[in-house]
């Protein structure tokens with residue numbers, strides 16, 4: 001139930017691989033923000049994921065799955081392990097089931113350049129990159145999850161599904177977000193990314209986008225075919241504001257977005273539904289660096305920042321919004337001063353050193 005107390009039940013799932021390290025850093029930072037801004041977080045930790053499956057034979061218990069849905073917010077580290085799979089070889093990913101069960105249709109994935117940090121694009125305008133990719137997260141090509149077929153070892157089929165019931169709130173969220181960003185100086189533009197020139201389902205996606213755009217005329221409606229969107233994300237990403245797209249396209253383009261601002265460690269995500277919010281970096285468990293204190297916690301910390309913003313809006317608690325702004329400003333200032341350069345970008349700050357500097361600056 002939505003209330004406006006300053007106390008929140010936060011369900012925490014560290015998950016697998018670097019999930020443990022970045023979550024430790026994140027909890028320490030949340031505790032500091034809690035003290036500073038007069039908030040109370042009742043954090044309950046839930047074991048789930050590939051390592052848990054290897055120990056117990058299940059990826060998450062039914063009881064814990066329900067408990068996550070009853071929390072005010074769900075905070076995930078990262079899930080999965082390349083060597084631990086379901087017997088059919090597919091990935092262990094309880095959060096994918098959660099998207100469906102809890103109606104988390106809108107996956108908000110900010111792509112933002114941080115002044116002070118080196119990024120691959122050398123054009124000075126690249127410092128202005130500030131995009132939010134909204135990845136529809138419950139249908140599209142992923143509607144076929146677990147339902148693909150192989151006929152006679154000759155033909156494999158997966159079915160892409162687009163529904164009005166999902167598209168309408170998805171596009172409304174895109175226009176709402178663009179409006180909120182416009183009130184802070186953003187251009188007020190939503191780009192619909194699709195392949196409507198080829199596929200019937202995508203033409204339907206664009207038709208519904210146009211219908212919702214007609215109800216949001218204060219925001220500019222813009223369009224790109226997905227191939228052109230990939231090109232422009234590299235060629236002139238500073239021209240995008242909010243981009244909204246089908247699930248698979250969002251999966252791919254949000255990794256491309258992370259690449260242009262430094263890597264997966266800079267890719268936070270908020271998965272939002274009508275009643276639930278799940279906050280989890282868009283990256284995986286990075287087995288190549290797990291357990292070595294090398295992970296960049298920026299994506300995890302900005303996912304937590306998005307959780308604070310969401311709780312603040314939903315419960316109308318200014319202290320949450322203040323804590324979110326405080327966290328973002330603290331990290332941005334550390335980057336701008338050159339005081340933190342994550343190892344992911346060739347710097348010397350591992351997860352613990354980065355987190356300690358954030359904690360010191362938060363005071």
Ligand code: ATP
Pocket residue numbers: 018079080263264265266282283284285286287288289294295296297299344
């Ligand atoms: P998934 O399929 O679960 O998304 P993946 O196998 O595509 O996972 P990631 O685990 O995201 O890949 O890792 C991709 C690359 O990005 C790896 O080289 C990994 O080390 C790096 N990486 C991912 N997250 C981070 C992070 N937080 N800090 C530093 N490097 C990271």
